Amino acid sequence: MHATICNMIIDLVHNSIEAGATEITLKIEEKDSNLSVVIEDNGRGMNAETLTKAMDPFYTDGQKHKHRKVGLGLAFLYQTVEMTHGTVAIRSQEGEGTTVRFNLDPSHIDLPEFGNFAQAAVAMISHGFEGDLTIEHSVNKKSYTANKAELIEVLGDLSEMESLILLKQFIEENEKDILDCEAIFPVIHPEIRNQQSTIGNFNERWAIYGKNDT
Ligand SMILES: Nc1ncnc2c1ncn2[C@@H]1O[C@H](COP(=O)(O)OP(=O)(O)OP(=O)(O)O)[C@@H](O)[C@H]1O
Numbered sequence: 112m113h114a115t116i117c118n119m120i121i122d123l124v125h126n127s128i129e130a131g132a133t134e135i136t137l138k139i140e141e142k143d144s145n146l147s148v149v150i151e152d153n154g155r156g157m158n159a160e161t162l163t164k165a166m167d168p169f170y171t172d173g174q175k176h177k178h179r180k181v182g183l184g185l186a187f188l189y190q191t192v193e194m195t196h197g198t199v200a201i202r203s204q205e206g207e208g209t210t211v212r213f214n215l216d217p218s219h220i221d222l223p224e225f226g227n228f229a230q231a232a233v234a235m236i237s238h239g240f241e242g243d244l245t246i247e248h249s250v251n252k253k254s255y256t257a258n259k260a261e262l263i264e265v266l267g268d269l270s271e272m273e274s275l276i277l278l279k280q281f282i283e284e285n286e287k288d289i290l291d292c293e294a295i296f297p298v299i300h301p302e303i304r305n306q307q308s309t310i311g312n313f314n315e316r317w318a319i320y321g322k323n324d325t
């Protein structure tokens with residue numbers, strides 16, 4: 112099991128980077144009773160066969176890891192979803208890209224800690240991959256957006272220590288602002304328990320793993 116949900120998110124963004132994506136969007140929407148995460152990329156995507164296999168926790172493409180035959184990124188996500196009765200769906204089109212979306216119940220006793228998202232965001236934005244990354248993080252009604260290309264324009268090369276410090280400050284200030292003393296996982300309100308995320312258009316065909324009531 113991954114230590115935190117942030118670790119899991121980093122792994123999924125890493126999958127997009129490994130798929131050669133030049134545009135990655137990460138949307139995290141925290142509501143009182145629902146944590147919704149969507150990672151969308153324009154990487155190489157998967158054909159129907161690979162997509163089916165990728166839903167199998169024991170699948171990896173066989174190239175990355177010479178000494179193990181299982182991919183762990185998605186496996187941890189499935190495990191968490193299964194243990195906490197969440198939902199996960201993947202949509203992928205070969206040559207066009209992939210979208211991974213999951214919903215988790217913040218109040219579930221088996222849910223791993225969320226983790227330090229400021230740290231995770233800095234790591235993802237300052238990762239040296241060629242493409243662009245946009246992060247949208249909302250907690251109830253407050254939100255902020257961080258775009259890698261725009262940040263580089265303002266702060267300069269993110270491999271420079273000074274720029275990194277400014278990036279860290281920018282992210283931490285925004286995180287503090289949206290969290291605003293609310294707990295990351297506040298007490299659950301039963302009346303909005305089944306409220307679903309409004310992120311993205313999910314009416315298209317999705318490969319669904321586990322329960323999905325959208
Ligand atoms: N965003 C994506 N775009 C294209 N293919 C993907 C994407 N995410 C996952 N895959 C495919 O699904 C497979 C399984 O992914 P998973 O993250 O579980 O394992 P892995 O990336 O192979 O290994 P690990 O995460 O342990 O380094 C990948 O090898 C890749 O073929």
Ligand SMILES: [Mg+2]
Pocket residue numbers: 122125126182183184185
């Ligand atoms: Mg992976």
